[in-house]
Amino acid sequence: MRNFFPRWANYIPLKLVICLGLIGGAVTAGITYYATPKYTRVGYKPTQPVAYDHSFHSGQLGLDCRYCHHGVDKSSHANVPSANVCMSCHKNIKANSPLLEVVRNSYFGEDTDKDGRLSDEEDLNKDGLLTAGPSVPWVRIHKVPDYVYFNHAIHVNRGISCVECHGRIDQMKVVHHAKHLSMSFCLECHRRPEESLRPMTEVTNLDWTVPTSDGQDLDLAQIHAGLEIKENWGVNPPLSCTGCHR
């Protein structure tokens, strides 16, 4: 009886194994590189409804982060400022700039002639109260999953600077996602807080580095200073699930 299969067919299983191995390896490598937060999040730079320039306001003008994000040291959320915060300056500065149209609409709302008073014609829903306009739809950049309960207040008050997670916002014209904020990112810092701890007053100073004496290695100086703070303040970041997941 003739052979059904030619001789080369003997190598098919081997080829298949090698091929599958290569494909599997490529898929694994691809997922590891392309589908983890390091790739998917870092660099995310959406267009915002208002072209707010952090490098100008925070970098050049020197506005403190907490001027706008005032809840950051009190609450779990670092709030995005409401339109009235923007308008506290922009009522006078660039008051008619077309770039700020969205903010003005949100702030004045029913007060269509923008004179700060609500006339009867303007009060469309007749409730006697000024109803604010539509919110400025800021696009969210930094987002941890829903099951993660990150608390800004405890980090900011205990010597962790904004820069640790958000990067040099004061140098960004348009804010982008600077660090990957995955669970390993959190845990690295929770295991070695001394690498990041700094004095409370320098938390919003994104440019700050630990003062070094001549020739001292900066990283080493930070670890020394950080260890001292850790010891003095009793910093003991949680490493267990309940620290972040509830």
Place this chain on the structure above:
Amino acid sequence: MIMEKDDHLVSRGRHYWKSLDGLAETPGFRSWIEKEFPDGASMLDGVQRRGFMKMMAASFGLAGLGMTSCRRPEHAILPYGQSPEELVPGIPSFYSTSMPTSKGFNPLIVESHEGRPTKIEGNPSYLPFGGGTDIYAQASVLEIYDPDRSRGSFKKDSKKTQGSTLMRWKKKPTDTLLLEVSKWAKEKKMAVLSDSSFSVVVNKIKDDYLTQGIKWFEYDPIDFLKPEKSLASALKADNSLRSIPNFNKCKRVLSLDCDFLGNREPFNQANSRSFMKKRHIRPNKPEDAKSMNRLYSVESDLTITGGVADHRLRLESSKMSVFANLILAQILRKLKSTDETLLSHLEKEQDILTAQNEWILTCVDDLCENPSSSLVLAGNHLPQDVQVAVYAINRALGAIGKTIRYKPVDPTLSSSVGSLVDSINAGEVDSLLIVGGNPIYHTKEFIDWEKLFDKLDNSARVGYSIDESSERCDLHIGQSHYLESWDLGLTWDNETLVPVQPLIAPLFDTKSDVDCLLRILGDSEDAHNLTKSLFEKISDKVSFDDFLRLGVAPYKPTGSMFSSAEKMASGSKEFLSPELRSFLLASSPVAPRLSDQNLEILLVPDFHCWDGRFANNGWMQECPDPITKLTWDNALLISPAFAKDLQTKYPDLGLLPKAALLNKTGEIAPDNANFINGKQTAPIVELLIDGAKLRGPLYLQPGLADYTIVASIGMGRSQTGRVGTGCGYDSSPFMNTEGKRVQTGVSCTPTGEFQVLANVQEHWSMEGRAIVREANVSEYVENNSFATSMGAESHSPPVWGRDQNMDLASKSQTTPRGNSSYEHPDHNYEKSEVHGLHQWGMVIDLNQCTGCSACVVACQSENNIPVVGKDQVLRGREMHWIRLDRYYSSAPREGTDIPSDVQVSFQGISCMHCETAPCESVCPVNATVHDEEGLNAMAYNRCVGTRYCANNCPYKVRRFNFFDWNKRDKDEVYKGPLGEKNDSLPAMGKNPDVTVRMRGVMEKCTYCVQRIQEAKINVKVAAQRHALLSTGKDGSDITLKKEDLKVKDGIMKTACQQVCPSDGISFGDLSDPSSKVSQLKSDSRDYSVLGYLNTRPRTTFLAKVRNPNERMPDFSSFPHSSREYHDKSHPSHHDDGHSGGHSGNAH
């Protein structure tokens, strides 16, 4: 306000469309709907629109496969245009408000996240309640997000098609409809039908209505004001006499069918607090037990009050009059009364109580031996002669002014629903406005509303949802939730003013009852201004803003109209006034001869839905009744004796369980309900009384008086939302004009049908295990550590081994190996160099638990626990993190009879946070692990749903999400991702600090970890900021001590702890020896459930101490559960049943 442009009700199909022939899907009806909209207008509506969306979703999904739209979803952050003052996103605000109930206003503090009310707590400034709340207040936050509430106002629209008239509700602006009603008020003879109210504002408006000539009628299915009115009329007092017990100085209580700790009586939260306080034994102060109060309870139904009672006598409610008279006579004899006429009159019917005579005499002795510190209470459903007799008894005991106050209260000026019927028939009323309540549902069997409505020109209804009362009316005006309204009310004791202030603007186009009533009267004032001006008129010392901040203000009724009543209310020496004596002589109560042909029925408000108003509340429907443990249903409760009679007559009923195997002591003791494959199958019977018929499933309830049937009011609603439809039976056929809730002459016939009841607890008995440990006072005083000498651990080597004598703080901070040859995992994790700052633990004092179940719903509200529905409960998939176990135990008995007299024990069980947790070692993915503060953590996002942990948990406290309960309605869950998503409205009420769990993950009690973390963060932030401000440097030089970073004892409360009206739950730091929880754990009553398993639970229990009277005929020297334990663990002692008090140290 949520604006809904399209007519919302239309897309809901049969839920709201009603046709007279009751067939919403007839072809004629369909064609009418289609004609209602021009061709094509509804093309993208309803089913077609959904199909289109599904198709589009599918195509988007496919597009995703091609990687063309593989983008991160864009989220918008929407800040305020003008931020409200003091609002910081992420920090909840708390407002004081109160909940209007038929027992007065319930003072509350409500938590609001970014404007959404999410959690309700009691207002601690109202001292009688001390910060506790009841179960209904807890559940009321769900009502505001009820998708089936009326989302606006509607007008009935009718159209004749194919010979029949079809009706539908058409949405209209609320203001338009109110204007229409106000025209009737001006031009027609309008009347208002309402429920009685403790609102100062509503009562003021009522006066305005009455002066305008608009008649005002009131109807309450459960009339709490009836006893005080009937007492006043008997004593010929001008004012109602409201009885307000004060248990602080009370040593002996006799309760006549009075569930004063439960939901059936007013002021039960205050009663629970003060009564249970007198049963509290402070840590390491066993002498407190000697001054414990004693409760005698005489009742027909088994209530939670009867469960707490030290002596309980089963007696039909219809015999209570005779019983009360006999008690009065005995007390008078004790007081050496010579008034033989009165005495012989009072004792006339005493033959029927011969069997109970000894019980009565001993009880009376005990009451009289504690003059001025004993008290007798009567249930509010009992007739006038009982109320008067009890008043006389309290006078004779010297209780008035000491342990009970009869507080004169303004009588309400209103007429009953009976006079409304007369007025309509007489043509004095041609338009009717029904406000609040649901009178037509309750009265439909004894009032022919159809005929009455034919005589009316117009009718309108102000209601929270479209219910049975709305169905009859032409207009339905949506009523706002109390969390959306302004009001001002009084608490039950009539001494405190409380505000109702809105936490949120009305979600829909609805108005509060006050606003509606004002608009109808043509008053331009709004509810807020009226509330404010009325408050300022009443109270001149406190400003309105301060009042809103504190949430309470003292109230003193003005005027001197109380002179006559004051005399009645004071405890004068001459205890039988002539009025009282003549009343007692004039009334001659007759006790009916009850038998299985002549039964008695007792109508009680339903545990789940009160009088029907919580029928569509999933939390309430699913919370098991504390005694019957039924969910989603009510049943006709019958006694074991009557069940036996029935079973003999109708052998197919299957009411009684089949005889079980012989137990070790040789008795055949079936003591569980009749379950088939875990489902309780109940025969449906028909009850008959004077032609009125009631159908419902039977439920065998030990502890009931032999010939009493207990039926509950409020279930079986025909017009309610998706949750409440099909739950339970309707007892309104037995409602009557006089509001009598105890009736005799009932007969019972089985229909041959059966119904499945969702009962969450199959077992009645602890089967002789030491799960709940109990002792009598006498035993406890002799042997303080009785609890540690019970259970298998008293026979096994000590769990802690050589570390037995270590103090609690070090035990909690290390993991002693005990006698184990294996090393236990330590609390030390990875690189966390020190142990957690705190070591959390909980103590539940079984002596303080009444079984009210408020903790179950509080936990559900705090922790986003889903509702699963009856079908899933039947499969054992309920999700409650706290399970309130109820056990029965009885005196020794022979044969197969189910015991009639039982003692009840409650025990709340939730995750014990075992130090050596069995669940952790079996999890293949480390989803459940310990944290450094001793919490048994559950990482939902790690869980893969093997359910090994639940299998290995000896306490059975882990709950598995079999479905996406939160995403889909209960009838859609089986369709999985293809099922329709539910209404997003309930999602607004979720606690944003707790993960909403998805399908396929395990969950359980977390010790409210979100509250723990919040408290810890707050302490650290405060300490750090304080230190920075005080040093003034850059902060790196601050030194914080461990104490600065610790949460102070009592700052952080778990949800169940906070709600408990009797402070039965304590939670805190075990590493701090001075914390309350450490103190309690060092008490000798402290024990661990299943402690011999060496699980070392962080939640422990304090054993229960009962205080029976040795002279009583039903005295047993051990609580029945301990006796069962001793008998079963030491069968040799069986003969002398009562000898069990062996010392554990001997083993």
